[in-house]
Amino acid sequence: MRLRSAGRVAAFASTALMLTGIANVGAAHAQELGGPGPIYYSITFSNPRESDDNNLPEPYGEVDVRAPWGQPTTLWEHPDVGINTPTLPRYPDFGPFDHRFVPHPVSEICANVGEDDTGINDDDILADGCLPYTGPGDYTISAEGGSVTVTVYKFG
Known part of the structure; x- marks a missing residue:
């Protein structure tokens, strides 16, 4: 027994x-x-084909981080408002970085960002896709019209 x-x-x-x-x-x-926890980041928008008065992009769309199961947390978003889409070469406008609380682990950084061109030009696509998250650093997501670079300074 x-x-x-x-x-x-x-x-x-x-x-x-x-x-x-x-x-x-x-x-x-x-x-x-990484995560869950606060993520400290900045975003740079690049459009080498921009040729208006200030040569700076007018981005619209969304940048987010995603969980392994697909749940997104938005880091930046802006609607396309035509001629009123603001010029934004970098986010945040002021300060070295922004932060957001992410309630899940992160496996990807994604961007779907267009660039507003008024008049006879078609809008450019700056970024369309995702990159695997591997830790703090630069993540550049490109498309035919430019790129979006997300710099992660710290997560968690």
């Missing part, structure tokens, strides 16, 4: 240690991805 009880205790302990190890690996992976 004691051997069976000892065997059950050993099996239970072994299972508990294994589950603890799996939980620790899951936590380490989430920490590797």
